[in-house]
Amino acid sequence: MTLSELLAHRAATAGGETALTWPAATLTWGQLDRRVTAAAAALRRVTEPGQRSAILVPPSPEYVVAFLGALRAGLVAIPLGPDGRTRVLADAEPSIVLATSASVRAIRHFLATSDTCGHRVLAVDAAPDAPGCTGDPVAPSDVAYLQYPGGVMVTHANVVANARQAAQVPAASTVVSPLPPSDPLGLVLGVAVPIVTGRPVTIDESAPGALPGCYVVAEATALVPCGHPAGQEVAIVGRDGRRVPAGDAGEIWVSGPNVARGYWRRPEESARVFCARITGDDEPRWWLRTGDQGFLTPSGELCVTGRDLVAGYRPADLEATAEQAHPAIRPHASAAFAVRGDQAVLVLELADGVVPPRGDSPKIHEVERAVRHAVSARHGLTLRRVVVRPSSAGDGLW
Known part of the structure; x- marks a missing residue:
């Protein structure tokens, strides 16, 4: 119903x-x-x-x-x-x-x-x-x-x-x-x-914190209970996409009827976040990648050790969007972080062979505009600042 x-x-x-x-x-x-x-x-x-x-x-x-x-x-x-x-x-x-x-x-x-x-x-x-x-x-x-x-x-x-x-x-x-x-x-x-x-x-606005032992994941509608999750499946997954042993930390993945359908008008990001598969699992099942860190105790209780959000978004999502925005950006060398609470800043590195930024280079402004447009179009987020750093490999040519 x-x-x-x-x-x-x-x-x-x-x-x-x-x-x-x-x-x-x-x-x-x-x-x-x-x-x-x-x-x-x-x-x-x-x-x-x-x-x-x-x-x-x-x-x-x-x-x-x-x-x-x-x-x-x-x-x-x-x-x-x-x-x-x-x-x-x-x-x-x-x-x-x-x-x-x-x-x-x-x-x-x-x-x-x-x-x-x-x-x-x-x-x-x-x-x-x-x-x-x-x-x-x-x-x-x-x-x-x-x-x-x-x-x-x-x-x-x-x-x-x-x-x-x-x-x-x-x-x-x-x-x-x-x-x-x-x-x-x-x-x-x-x-x-x-x-x-x-x-x-x-x-009652003066009420104490609601539901201790739970944390909020909007992609899971709201609640992911800690302890023994009720009505949800929780897995801890390492960087290789496989489950980690009890007690080891990794990314919290969630599966269950509360996991939302995806992101509005963002099919590629929806597929990556909501349709993950655990390597080596025999049972076919879609998993939600929460982006949060935690571990499971030997008895199966969930413990959350950290959250990793920038202005409500996963840093990796913002970084991936930015790196695809312009060919002059070096892959896997960007960082998204929050300032003043809920505003996002992206720091990018130029690719090898790209001349370091000097002054008000039109090319640097071109990169910044491309990143801002890409992040706004895909995530609906206005970046507070885009910082473009020179390539760590040295000078090059545009």
């Missing part, structure tokens, strides 16, 4: 029970289902199933209504936080933007000033009730939403599977989430887990 179908079931069997509690609002399952149906009906009048809808709503019950309304209307939701909205809108090209009555004017102004005008804007809290309206049918394998910054395509089956896996970690009868629903973990904890399990959720 999908989240929309499960929500309808909760409303039918426990409509008067509390579903969602925010600091200033509480909704029962019946109230939430009614508002989601109203939003879906309004969306169906102006969109077609399969189109994309961006959610530009502050963290609130309306955000949850907008997200679930989009799913019930058969749309692909795009949960957005406060950062990177212009880039995401340009990449995802939504047909409609969801807002609230109080924010419609500001959203339209933002869209007009960020060269993304032309989108229809719908206030989900102004949608009239639509009793009897049913959702558009979707398949579990259909994409439910896109998670940025990477544009990860999460299916209806993925989010339900990850919610069931997450539900095996906490034992409390009420779910407490400290994260907004625009966050991958906040979406699973604050929306999916309550619907799947029937447990009410409380959003």
Whole structure:
């Protein structure tokens, strides 16, 4: 079943029970289902199933209504936080933007000033009730939403599977989430887990960290539990593509129904990251390469030892894209790293036989422009700086 179908079931069997509690609002399952149906009906009048809808709503019950309304209307939701909205809108090209009555004017102004005008804007809290309206049918394998910054395509089956896996970690009868629903973990904890399990959720910004012993991998929908992973297979793989012995560190690979379909409009990168195979394994299985480091204990418990992300992307992905951007760049001699939190810098080395950069060489600017364009086109990322270093082999000619 999908989240929309499960929500309808909760409303039918426990409509008067509390579903969602925010600091200033509480909704029962019946109230939430009614508002989601109203939003879906309004969306169906102006969109077609399969189109994309961006959610530009502050963290609130309306955000949850907008997200679930989009799913019930058969749309692909795009949960957005406060950062990177212009880039995401340009990449995802939504047909409609969801807002609230109080924010419609500001959203339209933002869209007009960020060269993304032309989108229809719908206030989900102004949608009239639509009793009897049913959702558009979707398949579990259909994409439910896109998670940025990477544009990860999460299916209806993925989010339900990850919610069931997450539900095996906490034992409390009420779910407490400290994260907004625009966050991958906040979406699973604050929306999916309550619907799947029937447990009410409380959003409290002062709550302690959620689900200790887990870590977040957007490509795995959200959660990869540490310890003994529930409902997922985890392998530790060395540089040769083979499993390493228990206790040895390597890259964490994940397989399971929660692993997303791939990256939006990035088929080559999707194939490399989501369709890995372990050398020497007899069982044919696709694996997700997380890019994170860890090891398995002799009893099979997962321990994460390090994460290796730059602005939300794997450094190796950015480096590979940059090295293919121009023939003057030396292969396997680049480095991507983060500065000021979430901004990316790429340091590149020129290939053998290429004259070292001096001054404002037009060729150096050509290399920089090619790298910036390639990274933006493939990953949707604007680099803070591109540094071009001379070849370690000495002088040469352009």
